[in-house]
Each structure stands twice: as structure tokens, then as C-alpha cells.
Amino acid sequence: MVAVAVVDATEPGNVGTIARSMKNFGLSDLLLVNPPELDPEGEAYGFAGQAREDVLPEARELTFDELVAEYHTVGTTAVTNEDATKHVRYPFQTPAELAEDLAGIEAETAVVFGRERVGLTNDELARMDQVCSIPASADYPVLNLGQAANIVCYELRDLTVEETQHPDERHERADQQAVEGLNEQFGEFLEDIGHPEEKRPKAKRLWRRFVGRAHPTGREARTLRGIFRRAGQRIERAENDDTE
Structure with a gap:
């Protein structure tokens, strides 16, 4: 282990x-x-x-x-x-x-x-x-x-x-591939919301440490990724509506 x-x-x-x-x-x-x-x-x-x-x-x-x-x-x-x-x-x-x-x-x-x-x-x-x-x-x-x-x-x-x-009683943490996917999804979310580019490395580091201590389950990782993905899609649709 x-x-x-x-x-x-x-x-x-x-x-x-x-x-x-x-x-x-x-x-x-x-x-x-x-x-x-x-x-x-x-x-x-x-x-x-x-x-x-x-x-x-x-x-x-x-x-x-x-x-x-x-x-x-x-x-x-x-x-x-x-x-x-x-x-x-x-x-x-x-x-x-x-x-x-x-x-x-x-x-x-x-x-x-x-x-x-x-x-x-x-x-x-x-x-x-x-x-x-x-x-x-x-x-x-x-x-x-x-x-x-x-x-x-x-x-x-x-x-x-x-x-x-x-x-x-065991806490079955998501496998590392799923955790890395969650971290990457958060990085994409920062881009979607227009978080200042110079602040993104710090935000991603803080997020990684937060997730590292939380030990999310596979279900929790999938749920959070879905939330970030849907938020990004909604932002993209709103931006497209603004340009029409």
C-alpha cells in the first residue's frame, strides 16, 4: 500500500x-x-x-x-x-x-x-x-x-x-488516474471562468493539496469532474449567446 x-x-x-x-x-x-x-x-x-x-x-x-x-x-x-x-x-x-x-x-x-x-x-x-x-x-x-x-x-x-x-469501514480512495483527471478538470475550469493566467499555477497547487488531503472516492471524483464540466459548458453557451 x-x-x-x-x-x-x-x-x-x-x-x-x-x-x-x-x-x-x-x-x-x-x-x-x-x-x-x-x-x-x-x-x-x-x-x-x-x-x-x-x-x-x-x-x-x-x-x-x-x-x-x-x-x-x-x-x-x-x-x-x-x-x-x-x-x-x-x-x-x-x-x-x-x-x-x-x-x-x-x-x-x-x-x-x-x-x-x-x-x-x-x-x-x-x-x-x-x-x-x-x-x-x-x-x-x-x-x-x-x-x-x-x-x-x-x-x-x-x-x-x-x-x-x-x-x-475502509475508505476506498479513487485511483490516481481519476484524481489526476479531477486536477486537470479543475485546471480547465479555471480557464473557462477566466481566472487570471498568472494566478492559475497557485490555484491549481492549492487545489491539488486540498484533494490530496481529502482522499476523494471514485464517485466523489466523478461527481466533481461532472460539475466542473457542466459549469464549463454553461459558460461556453453563455459566451456564444453574447456573440450572436
Whole structure:
């Protein structure tokens, strides 16, 4: 249900450390975007512990575009914004809050970690559905990649144990293709209503985060898309009437 994705890591040992953390806490699906070479005789496998037997060799390499298209994405960052006026890294959840939020959600989710030195860029975070940040001392809030992954994997451990909920209590989130379709429909709606072009990227980012936290069902996604589509058609008819 929950995968771990690492974007642009440069140190093989960090990839191995993350694989080991995943193995410790019951996670097995490792996704790698532009990874370093992972030599079976090198640091990655040396740091992976027992994860060298399954998690690391079975890791899947993919592009960033494929990652955001196929998964409900949660971007992790140490640097956050504390108010809604600067929204690329806001709102954010702690790892514990994230685990509670994802519990009971039927969705292919990827928790995404960035580069060792700079993490995920603003452009990459803007394409994430949710943001997660680890609360740390204001004097030195930056954790290294392995530390961050270890903390997040630990908090997500309850999602890897045997299900205890009754099936009727589960929230069946729309698949990622339907969610992306809803996001695209909202973008078209902004065009239809003449929302200022320079403000559209911000509006679409806010909408993505809103939908990311809401976890809409398939029916909810279809209903919202239908509303946006009908609104656009009505606007188009009204514009045509005005030109006649």
C-alpha cells in the first residue's frame, strides 16, 4: 500500500540505509528516480542489512513523471512554510499525523524523499499531493536522508501490519488516474471562468493539496469532474449567446 521513493540520491549507502529502514518496519516497495549505481559489492548492499535480499534488488526505477502519475505522493521536507500565503510547503503533516491520515485509505501511496543536500525542489513539491515534515529543533531542523527515512518508516509501521479494520469501514480512495483527471478538470475550469493566467499555477497547487488531503472516492471524483464540466459548458453557451 505504501511505497518509499528516493529522488536523485547520489550516495549508494543512503539508498541501502533507506532499504534497511523499510525492512525494519515492514515496507517493501522501493522506488528510485535517477539513482546512483547500486553495486551488489558496494555500499548500498553493505548498508542494507537483510534488505539486500529483497527490498534493494527488487527496487523499481522510474521517472519523476511516472511517480506522480501512478501514486498518491507525499513529499517529505525539512523546510516548511508556517502560513498559507506561502503554500508550496504548506500545509504539512508530521509523520505521525501522516500515518493516521493514511490508515484505512485504499490508495497506492509513495512517500517521497529528495536529494542529500537540497531535498525536493519547490517545483517537485508543487506536484506532490501532500507534504510531510519532521518536527525538530529550530536551532538545527535539518536531518540527513537516512535519519528522515528511518523516522518516517517507523511512524508508518502500523500500516504494514495485518489489517484489523472491517472491510466496510475502509475508505476506498479513487485511483490516481481519476484524481489526476479531477486536477486537470479543475485546471480547465479555471480557464473557462477566466481566472487570471498568472494566478492559475497557485490555484491549481492549492487545489491539488486540498484533494490530496481529502482522499476523494471514485464517485466523489466523478461527481466533481461532472460539475466542473457542466459549469464549463454553461459558460461556453453563455459566451456564444453574447456573440450572436
